Amino acid sequence: MKTTNLSLVSKVMLLIVGILFIASLFLPLWRIELDAPQYPEGLTLQLHANKIAGDVNIINGLNHYIGMATLHTENFFEFKILPYIFGAFGLIAFALIFINRRKAVLVFLITFVLFIALSAVDFYRWNYEYGHNLDPNAAIIVPGMAYQPPLLGFKQLLNFGAYSIPDVGGWLLTGAGLLLATIVWVEYKYKKTT
Amino acid sequence: MKNRFLKATFAIVLIGAYFVSCKPKNTSDVAVGDAAQRVYVAPGKYDEFYNFVSGGFSGQMSIYGLPSGRMLKVIPIFSQDPESGWGYSEETKPMLNTSEGYIPWDDQHHLELSQTNGEVDGRWIFANANNTPRIARVDLKRFKTAEILELPNSAGNHSSPFITENTEYVVAGTRFGVPGDYEDGDVPINTYKKNFKAHISFIKVDKESGEMDLSFQLRLPGVNFDLSHAGKGKSHGWFFFTCYNSELANTLLEVNASQNDKDFIMAVNWKKAEEYIKAGKGKIEKARYAHNTWDDETHTGKSVIKEEVLVLDATALKDIVYLMPCPKSPHGCDVDPTGEYIVGSGKLAALIPVFSYTKMLAAIDKKDFEGDYEGIPVLKYNSVLHGEVQKPGLGPLHTEFDGKGNAYSTMFVSSEVVKWDIKTLKVLDRHPTYYSPGHLSIPGGDSKKPFGKYMVVYNKITKDRYLPTGPELTQSAQLFDISGDKMQLLLDYPTIGEPHYAQSAPADLIRNNGQLKIYDIKKNNHPRVSKGEKDTKVVREGNKVHVYMTMIRSHFAPDNIEGIKVGDEVYFHVTNLEQDWDVPHGFSIRRANAAELLIMPGETSTLYWKPTKVGIVPFYCTDFCSALHQEMSGYLRVSPAGSNVPISYSLGTNLPASSK
Numbered sequence: 001m002k003t004t005n006l007s008l009v010s011k012v013m014l015l016i017v018g019i020l021f022i023a024s025l026f027l028p029l030w031r032i033e034l035d036a037p038q039y040p041e042g043l044t045l046q047l048h049a050n051k052i053a054g055d056v057n058i059i060n061g062l063n064h065y066i067g068m069a070t071l072h073t074e075n076f077f078e079f080k081i082l083p084y085i086f087g088a089f090g091l092i093a094f095a096l097i098f099i100n101r102r103k104a105v106l107v108f109l110i111t112f113v114l115f116i117a118l119s120a121v122d123f124y125r126w127n128y129e130y131g132h133n134l135d136p137n138a139a140i141i142v143p144g145m146a147y148q149p150p151l152l153g154f155k156q157l158l159n160f161g162a163y164s165i166p167d168v169g170g171w172l173l174t175g176a177g178l179l180l181a182t183i184v185w186v187e188y189k190y191k192k193t194t
Numbered sequence: 195m196k197n198r199f200l201k202a203t204f205a206i207v208l209i210g211a212y213f214v215s216c217k218p219k220n221t222s223d224v225a226v227g228d229a230a231q232r233v234y235v236a237p238g239k240y241d242e243f244y245n246f247v248s249g250g251f252s253g254q255m256s257i258y259g260l261p262s263g264r265m266l267k268v269i270p271i272f273s274q275d276p277e278s279g280w281g282y283s284e285e286t287k288p289m290l291n292t293s294e295g296y297i298p299w300d301d302q303h304h305l306e307l308s309q310t311n312g313e314v315d316g317r318w319i320f321a322n323a324n325n326t327p328r329i330a331r332v333d334l335k336r337f338k339t340a341e342i343l344e345l346p347n348s349a350g351n352h353s354s355p356f357i358t359e360n361t362e363y364v365v366a367g368t369r370f371g372v373p374g375d376y377e378d379g380d381v382p383i384n385t386y387k388k389n390f391k392a393h394i395s396f397i398k399v400d401k402e403s404g405e406m407d408l409s410f411q412l413r414l415p416g417v418n419f420d421l422s423h424a425g426k427g428k429s430h431g432w433f434f435f436t437c438y439n440s441e442l443a444n445t446l447l448e449v450n451a452s453q454n455d456k457d458f459i460m461a462v463n464w465k466k467a468e469e470y471i472k473a474g475k476g477k478i479e480k481a482r483y484a485h486n487t488w489d490d491e492t493h494t495g496k497s498v499i500k501e502e503v504l505v506l507d508a509t510a511l512k513d514i515v516y517l518m519p520c521p522k523s524p525h526g527c528d529v530d531p532t533g534e535y536i537v538g539s540g541k542l543a544a545l546i547p548v549f550s551y552t553k554m555l556a557a558i559d560k561k562d563f564e565g566d567y568e569g570i571p572v573l574k575y576n577s578v579l580h581g582e583v584q585k586p587g588l589g590p591l592h593t594e595f596d597g598k599g600n601a602y603s604t605m606f607v608s609s610e611v612v613k614w615d616i617k618t619l620k621v622l623d624r625h626p627t628y629y630s631p632g633h634l635s636i637p638g639g640d641s642k643k644p645f646g647k648y649m650v651v652y653n654k655i656t657k658d659r660y661l662p663t664g665p666e667l668t669q670s671a672q673l674f675d676i677s678g679d680k681m682q683l684l685l686d687y688p689t690i691g692e693p694h695y696a697q698s699a700p701a702d703l704i705r706n707n708g709q710l711k712i713y714d715i716k717k718n719n720h721p722r723v724s725k726g727e728k729d730t731k732v733v734r735e736g737n738k739v740h741v742y743m744t745m746i747r748s749h750f751a752p753d754n755i756e757g758i759k760v761g762d763e764v765y766f767h768v769t770n771l772e773q774d775w776d777v778p779h780g781f782s783i784r785r786a787n788a789a790e791l792l793i794m795p796g797e798t799s800t801l802y803w804k805p806t807k808v809g810i811v812p813f814y815c816t817d818f819c820s821a822l823h824q825e826m827s828g829y830l831r832v833s834p835a836g837s838n839v840p841i842s843y844s845l846g847t848n849l850p851a852s853s854k
Contacts, residue, residue: 055774057773058774061774065820065821139748139821
């Protein structure tokens with residue numbers, strides 16, 4: 001039974017994972033950068049755990065030409081629950097240090113990966129919704145044209161190039177996931193024989 | 195015989211060729227060979243310097259980039275500007291108010307960038323109005339006129355707005371002596387010597403806000419104060435003014451004010467003057483002058499009439515002003531970067547005298563006076579003179595410095611700019627200008643730390659330098675490279691109005707000073723702002739109608755307005771809801787007896803309009819704001835006086851239903 005206990009290194013890494021989860025609460029997770037000939041300085045939409053930030057008003061103003069619905073934090077239930085989820089993830093990471101079982105860490109890693117997958121689906125769904133559900137009376141209607149931003153990476157939408165990538169918080173979460181995976185890998189691969 | 199004839203012909207041709215070759219080279223080949231490369235700023239790249247140029251009789255200030263000579267902006271200051279609505283909108287009208295009401299024009303001559311420790315700090319630039327004496331402060335974060343202060347007891351506000359090394363004071367000397375506003379001005383003109391006085395204003399500048407306050411005035415004999423510069427470094431605490439017409443002539447000045455062999459540079463010990471003020475030696479005199487300030491949060495100018503000014507009689511107090519004799523009606527008065535040398539440019543003199551501050555202090559100490567002028571001690575010329583630049587050229591006017599020990603002076607009559615060594619007074623180089631230069635400007639050239647590299651000379655006459663444009667020709671700036679031993683002409687470029695003095699600052703100093711991009715609509719405290727389309731309305735108060743309107747790409751709210759009647763006084767309070775850089779909107783209405791409004795993001799501006807005809811009046815956005823700019827428009831219905839069409843307004847729907 002002793003072999004399933006976590007090493008000190010793994011515990012330190014769990015501490016870091018917890019800190020990364022908590023820190024991501026205060027930082028933007030995702031960003032969509034938009035640039036156009038008229039916006040050489042670029043416009044940015046930043047998604048935090050609890051809100052949409054960045055040049056939201058300017059982007060809303062511009063989107064009215066193509067009839068896209070305006071973005072408002074209060075229209076997304078996700079922003080109400082995400083802070084609790086990340087907070088809980090942070091606390092779980094801390095708790096795992098005391099639970100001290102590699103299997104528990106494995107379960108947490110799987111949960112986190114499933115959560116990320118679910119989030120990606122949700123993000124895609126919203127992108128699709130906003131990109132396709134356009135006001136039929138909009139000033140600019142390009143037949144067949146939808147304005148769904150890319151899930152990840154670059155896409156040209158009329159005069160705007162949209163570039164969708166993780167922001168600082170997103171990289172922290174990525175780091176947390178990698179650390180968790182490392183813990184699981186090290187704990188299962190190298191400690192079997194001891 | 196035939197042989198001699200041929201020889202003679204040959205000789206004549208040779209002699210003729212010699213004289214032709216003696217004729218100075220055509221002006222077109224004077225620029226250096228690689229000049230084009232050196233002034234070329236590639237598309238999308240920035241210039242090295244901001245160049246702020248006085249607009250002369252345009253009343254405004256223009257801004258160019260150096261070395262390209264590309265114009266970036268004209269900032270309205272003292273004249274109405276239909277392009278921006280300056281002086282036409284209800285909010286800006288108070289900025290052009292004076293003790294005698296609204297004045298739509300002035301003559302803007304000199305500019306001075308604010309300084310800290312004698313170095314350009316990029317916060318504000320001060321501008322003078324020559325005709326109706328005023329000083330303006332332009333805010334360089336907004337590139338907008340923030341304040342205008344009228345000056346009492348003054349006429350021909352020419353020797354201004356020069357500043358002390360920490361922008362403690364802006365000074366303003368009068369070109370025309372006149373009886374003070376607190377005296378009876380209804381006097382025969384030929385009592386000039388007795389009744390005409392000159393007043394020099396010392397305007398205190400608030401260190402943080404920049405706000406100006408007329409601290410005190412020095413009452414002086416009625417000579418014509420022409421130009422000035424503050425002492426710096428060791429001579430900080432002193433101010434120097436050139437004056438002409440020491441003859442106190444009141445008619446045919448071109449002859450009668452040119453009689454004396456020497457006029458003066460007046461040295462003012464302003465620290466001493468401050469002491470006398472503290473000791474209660476000043477006298478509060480009645481005056482009326484306007485102080486106009488712009489509020490960035492209400493987007494509105496406010497004009498307050500002030501009623502008093504503190505006057506210090508400089509002739510009664512023996513140790514605050516001294517006169518240094520200076521040859522022949524001196525014009526420019528320039529202090530070198532060390533503060534030691536004071537250069538007077540006698541515009542009719544054949545030399546340039548350079549005075550020494552150290553010698554001046556010693557002479558004052560020893561009371562080395564040659565007498566007095568109207569009660570002011572006159573120092574002996576030779577006791578205060580550092581030396582004279584011999585044969586600099588004809589008609590010296592202005593001098594600037596490169597910080598490397600060299601001075602550059604313009605010669606109006608011989609149409610050239612001359613480089614000379616301040617210490618040895620030797621002429622080092624000369625270069626023709628096209629034609630008749632007035633001021634010249636080196637970036638930081640009148641501060642403790644000139645940036646050197648370039649020099650711009652502002653010419654009064656252009657004649658054949660540009661394509662002809664009828665009787666009135668453009669005025670011109672000429673850019674020189676002064677980084678080497680020889681001055682090199684790089685570029686000619688036209689200017690607005692008539693350029694007088696100019697100032698330049700490194701681009702980064704201005705660009706990184708916290709430039710404003712938009713006005714925050716949340717901080718908009720205009721009493722009639724609409725912060726969103728929900729706040730828009732049309733309110734009748736008797737025959738006054740207030741339209742609270744918003745603009746955003748690409749519509750007005752409301753854009754259908756009814757119930758306006760002939761004889762109404764309509765005020766459009768238009769708020770630009772944009773919070774995005776470089777998205778101003780314009781507002782104009784058919785047959786309005788005013789200019790457009792050009793409204794910055796987050797700003798509210800008001801247009802007054804009095805409809806005189808029944809009918810439909812369109813209004814539209816004048817600044818091409820978006821792809822649907824042409825759709826950004828609206829209609830207003832004007833009904834006859836006494837009509838019972840009710841006030842209604844709408845956007846996107848037809849209201850009221852009855853008006854369908």
